[in-house]
Amino acid sequence: MKQLFATTLMAGASLFAIQPAQAQGAPASAQAGEASADADAETIVVTGSRVITNGNNSPTPITMVTTEALTQAKPTTVFEALLEQPLIAAARGGKTAGSTGQGGNNNSAAVLNLRGLGATRGLVLLDGHRVPPQNLDGTVDLNQIPQMLLQRVDLQTGGSSAVYGSDAITGVVNFIIDRKFNGLKLNTQVGISQYADEPTVNIGGAWGKELFDGRGHFEASLDYRYDAGLFRTDRDYVQKLGAPGWTLQGNGCPGGTGSANCAPYFITNTAVDSLGTFGGKINQITGQPAASINGVSVYGLDFTQNGAATPFVNGSSVGFGTNQLGGGGGWNNEQVTLATPQKFLQAFGRFDFDVSDNVHFYVMGFYDRIKQYSSFLNLRANGASASSALAQGFRLTPDNAFLPDNIAAAMKGAGVTAFNLGKYFSAAQAPVSSTSYTNQNFYVDAGFEGKLADWNWNVSYVGTRVSQANRSNQTWSTARLFAALDTVKVNGTPTCWVLTQAQYAANFAGCVPLNPFGPTSASQAAIDYVRQPTYYEGITSTYDFSGAITGSPFETWAGPVKMALSGEYRKIGYELRSDAPPANISALDCNALGLLPSRTSCVQQSATNIGTTGTYANGTAARSPVSQNVAEGAIEVDVPLLKDVPLAQDVHINAAARYADYNSKGNVIAGTPYTTAKFHATTWKVGLDWHVNDMITIRATRSKDFRAPNLSELYTPGRSQGLTTGTDFLTNSVVGTGGYTLTQQIGGNPNLKPEVGNTTTAGIVFKPSPRFSLAVDAYFIRIKDAIVFVDGSLVQFQNACYDSGGTSPYCALQVRPGGFSRTPANQASTNAATLFFTNAPINAATLRTSGFDVEMNYKTDIGGHALGLRFLGTYQPTLRTLQPSAVTTDAAGVSVPKVRLQGMINYNVSDEFRIDWTTRWRSKLANVDPLLGLQTAPGSLYVDPVTYSNVNFSYKPKPSLELFFNVQNVFNQKPPPYAPQVTGAPGSLSVGFYPSDDAIGRYFILGARMKL
Template sequence: MSKHKIFASSLAIGASIVAMTGSALAQDAAAPAPAPEQAAEQGGAAPVSTSDIVVTGSRIVRDGYTAPTPVTVATTEELSRTTPSSIPDALNKLPQFSNSLSPSKSASNFSNAPIHGNVLNLRGLGTPSANPKGPLRTLILFDGMRVSPTEYIGTIDTNVLPQLLMQRVDVVTGGASAQWGSDAVAGVVNFVLDKKFTGIKGVAQAGISDEGDNANQRLGLAVGQDFAGGRGHILLSGEYSNNEGMLRSDRDYATKGYSYVGSVVGCTKLASEPASVCAPGGARNPYTIGSNILISALAPNGRITASSVAGNPYVGQVINNDGTTRPFNTGTAVGTTGFQSGGDGYQIPTTGAAVIPLTTYQAFGRLSYDLTDDINAFVQGSWSRSDLEYSTQVNALVPSSQGVTIYKGNPYLSSALNSALTSATDSYTVGQYDAGQPTAIAKERTDYWMVNAGFTGKLGGLDWSATYSHGDSKHILANSGLYDSKKLYAAADAVVDPSTGQITCRVLLDPTYASQYAGCKPIDVLHGDPSKSTPEGYAYATGTSRYRASIRQDSFAVNLNGSLFDLPAGPVDFAVGAEYRKQTLNLTSNADPSLLDTAAERSAYFAGLRGVPATTNFYWLTNVGTAHGSLNVKEAYAELAVPILKDKPFFRELSINGAGRITDYSTSGTVETWKVGATWKPVDDLLLRATLSRDIRAPNLFELYSGAQSGIGIVNDLQTADGSYGSGLNQNVNTVTSGNANLKPEKAKTLTIGGVLTPSFFPGFSLSVDYYKIKVTGLIDTLSSQQIITNCYNAGGSGVAECGLIDRATPTSLPSLVHIVPANIAFLKTAGIDFDASYRTAMGDGALSLRLYMNYLDKFDAQQYAGAPIAHYAGVSVVGSNPAGFPRWRGNFSIDYSNGPFGITLSEQYIHKMRLDIPGGPVPIQFVDDKVKAVWYTDLAMRFTVPQGNGNFELFANVNNLFDKQPPIIPGTVPGVNLPTNIAVYDFIGRAFTAGVRFKF
């Protein structure tokens, strides 16, 4: 059955189930549900309801109050109408969010860190230049309460929140640490719960791409009911979603081997010029897109990379499937040393996931009860499970870390190769990449649960609350089918057992060590795919790297707000509160690199083996260190809103607002945050506002206490020599990243100035325009291995801190290891303008609604450490293994028309043209063509409402990327790491369909 038929069948089954359920439940519905809320405007330009609303930009509640901090408010009805997959997916279409993470916006070659959830990135401030572990500068709230981390690296997967019971989402697009605490540097995203929902609602839908992949399904049901005469209320919901994902090879342009390479073969420089002018992307060797680009260091079936015998004629040759050798086919030369077009090189295969398959389960329940007329008690809990499964990089034998040594007498050597070795201890080093062996599979599971309980009430005209929250996340990963280094080197060192004449592992003939390697089967890496030539040996040599992490948070908070006294212009309002929070992190692993960081430890672990490279770890990939730590936070805040003038000429309203917070971290001491703001209405139709704030982000537990995490990646090392200093090599280099207990909080200054226009002469129209400027100092960041190597080279090979982070056997040999450590070394500046406009009016017998979100990015500058060049990101599509995009203009415009039961929404996303760059280097990177054209995406949504009893069914259909706009070709600089486009910015799935039914009674 085709995927299109599967899509239709699953949709029909889901719709039938919902229809039968809805019909049965509708018979018992006591009253129709409240009418859906209308979408609100930014900054409170249009109220969501007539009752008092907690404006997330402030802790103060006041009827008609407009916070000086810009707040974008969107109802979940509006978000799900245009993007039915999830609320976070819909938010990521808004221009305020950029470079967020999701299963379609993160690479899947490695599984060292859980970065595949739906992690929101407000303003792009959580886009470190080198660290891909996720946005950490956006505070996520659930109904005003801080959400604990869902992953041990400190990120929050917003998919865990109960979407069916969300009423709206408030997005504070300015610093808010004084009101809400750490992490609110870029702003706050508050998912507001519909606590009073009464009735039954649900959804059943299915989707698929026009190419027949990326199939997805979603089912959900929620109920709400009063009890005890209306004093109590109960909410329950359950949701299931599944996305089957897609492979890179599912898109034709991903199979072309595109990569950026130097455009000039044999580049020569003037004597007065630095070597970097001829490096790929240098002034004399600009980047160009090459096709069928391969890495020359190895060949898929295998290549002899070295020999202990000087002048051995087989070094450099390719190993054929029959064990013979032939000269390495160098293909067509390109301007990047170590790369070639065609021939015998290798690339990361396209069998990896472009969209990682993801299945999620959610459950939520809430019980509230009015103990008295003034006191309400509540308890609520949520649980979610996320399962991901994807293939990581294939098993490889990379000489710098995992190449195997084949000694004379190995029975798998051809007679010619064996004869070229003279003594019994002579050997070859063999490398191999993707000879056809099975891919390694990563399975991730995150179980997350959160409980909130507390009391809210009124006392003498004041509102108060006391709450307790507990969050608990358990993340497990198993990366199976990886080369287990200890077993691999035992199996690869094969000999003939003189007593039996059978091929066996050499170490089994040594009685001192035989028991340690019981069950060893020899592996043959000299005849192509070892899983076929020696299946038992391959099975023995592979294993599963595992780690398990838990992060917990307990939080107690008390809040009090209301009016102190009245002034002529109105009441003076205040909010005060205190919070205590404790977090603990525990991460365990069966492949902790720190257990092999001394010669004695390595000697004991690899006892009895020979030919093990000095940087070999437990597994080919996924060597995750342990992490254990805890912290506690004590904080108190106060906020005050003072009206100055009201109903005066040119001062229809004038008020000031201030907030301050003192926070004490057990790990880094005390820090203060503050905010001052003002609003001014010169006339009824115009509100002007401004704020200035100091905000912070404290280092999280993983940044402080993480153990060594191993990695590997291609670098261009100008210091290596294949004949002359500065000639450069492109090869894999091992890295180790670890935490830093001496980290301090990041500090930010945020300025916003803007206004809201609601002209009385143009009913239904509102416009807000807000300028923002943010500067973050002491920003926690890490240099990439490439930056560390390049900075050391530019300093002449010594004399800077980066050189101390590089391990080399000799001054001009390829690094054996690069150490990466986070530090408060960076700063970041960004500035821009947000536009939010809406218009609603009657049209014929229907209603017309228009909404525009637009952002202009004026500046996004970053400096990774003192003295480094300032990287200018505004208007740049960043080329690399972790691409990011910073278009000057981004926008989302939607037109919605409804007439009776029928409704249609047409939306346009706009991504402005960009230029290609790799910012932050000592010299500008050059491209033969650095222009990326502007891109428009058109989405279409249609709905039809069918009344049923006291409620209705809504049949809906969506087409995403209606005109099947293909992404621009923007490969990376290492072939095969990602799809050859900027996955952080552009849609690569293409035209996709979703259809389903929603019901509400």
């Protein structure tokens, strides 16, 4: 009934839309970017152009949303409110935090994603100036944007590289500051969920005043937010939100229905790993003899209690990998982050002054300090695979000091010299892997604006320094872990074996024996010994100088021609300081340390084996400084063609072109000489704005845009790892047989070139009266030379290289001195001693998407009080990735809902009381991309559509004071089970629901706003 009510309300709201957003105090149609006829057009900041000063004349679709409208709907952060906009899809941050990979990226950052095409393909601006990235991967954390003095947010969805430069392929998100705020405003609010968890607190204030008889102005704000966050184990999800542990099992029958080992994909919340448990399961190592106790094999014994083993309880096979349904298996991410714990403090200030009648100076800046925390998964070691040369678990020996005597005796009597313990360290025994982030952002924007005759000019400087100090809390020293696990009894006392060997003892002074046999068997002292928290600080700095001049060089019969010339020079630098060892670059010398491969899981590095890395999880090595210099020049013109003729009240052509030159310097492999990567890009844009009459406007754009490879893609520090499975398809050598191992190097690619986007938009705006407007815009985006990470060891890319005889770009993803052609000599030679594959970004894909956006706005009066309705909708039927020698995939309807809708209603019940209602809806999703042609069990392919609603009640006892009560997820809608193919087995489980769905449940916010 609740769902029906919400859906009905959405349908009603879809007939209209809310009162248009306010642009500098003038009514503006949210998507058309309109300004009222009596507004001062010169004060309107039109995103997407340097020469258009009236939003009515923008050929590019712009969705304008006031901060007031966002906070009325969702008074949390501007980022979280924007996540409900249909234009945003597959954004990162807020609900679900990801892991921190090599390079120290903060995947808990608040990162928007226009149309699901990737966060780095959309540009973030603050008052029209580029906001530099916080992460090495080029993404911008929107939590840094000052909110107390934010006036509105513009979402411009056409390509804009010709106007703003790189990254504006999918559009621009422009945060506009209220530059003329006067007075004092305060905000305070608290929030808590229906289940009395995830508390939040917001306190903020802003002040502004005119100075020097109106020639100057100063404003400042301070904002503090605390969010306790939420983890999966904080609740009984089965009772409150439905079990989130949904995974996709089976193999999809890649050989077709009826093929051998065919197991159609299906979703379940009972799948567990059959090779590892929280207590530890004894698994047999290939080649070791059988052993039993009273006829019961020791292999398969599970330590369900500390020091006490019982036969492992098998579940039912799922026909894929090592997983099973039910039974005694382990689970490896008890405490995944559902809402990121965070605290942030924002301080903002702006001063401007009229130096003369024609010269204006301004300076603004902000400081942010943001603390965030993310937990990921339990440390684990599963059972060794029979085909693996590297043990995927903890190799132990029968003389282990903590192994029960009867099991040890049975093993020794049978001649067992080693076994493997499939083991998960639960949160009750050892904290799950987690990372704490402390980000400090310094931002300064200063410049002059002036008028010279009939021309306007401006020059500006933006300087930033971002420090992202990360602490990988549960990084474990691999060496210490193996040493602590390898124990023997000395005079009846458990002792690390290495301490009994004089030649090794000095390597592990203070070693604390670790007991792995049981759910909570390990002592805290042992856990503390093997933990090796690593600290690393990523520092990003930007220096950006820009200038522009605009004016009208001449007029035509239809009006003045407007022109803008602009130039920009910026430098971005990045470095990563770390106290971690060069993880994944220098392997452990097992034999020299005393971590003998016969007794431990340590694998000695050799010519054919990469060996074991120094840290077990999340260690990030240092990154020496790398940099990118950019010089750009651009021109934009707006030419009126017709005016006040039949069927052409006003017709304009807007055109822009830009040339950019990039120079990047750095290296991928530590210690190697720096190289320079140079490339350039030319972009352009042409737009038509055709006012047929007062009611109808037709608009269209065509643009060529680009995205330059960022410092992460060019220079992510290289690291090497050994692959436990794989085949060399030139020599048909299989990993784990004949001593053959497969080595892989992961890192950046300094030979990348820019991505190129081609965007077409076409739309119509219908406004029969000042109270109603309708805008419909279609879009077509094609991105070629798209940068994607490609694993050169995969069969399709190996064969593409060999079939080409070495000419395929995929050949750059492996090193094989003997060449790549399929000659008998090559195929007979293993080349194992020097062969390795690369997993790196290359310009290999083409992205295509299309669809249309709809926006309707309506305002009226009921009973003498204002009623506003607004509807936003996006239909995106396709989002395809095409890559040579790879299967074409379509994210539309899989990771991006094809239909995303939002309806809003606000009604002033009286002069003091107002109600705001917001409902959003997404269409169904598929767990498996239908284009892959894989088999899915009935009921497991599609994820149900879902509706979420918010309501806000505000009361003004007097004009200067507003009290509000907000309810998020009014109907406490549970997130439908979602287990896309990428999550696969429990070992890579996400959280079992779509990230933009609500996992918090009904949430209450109570607050007050004051403005004096």
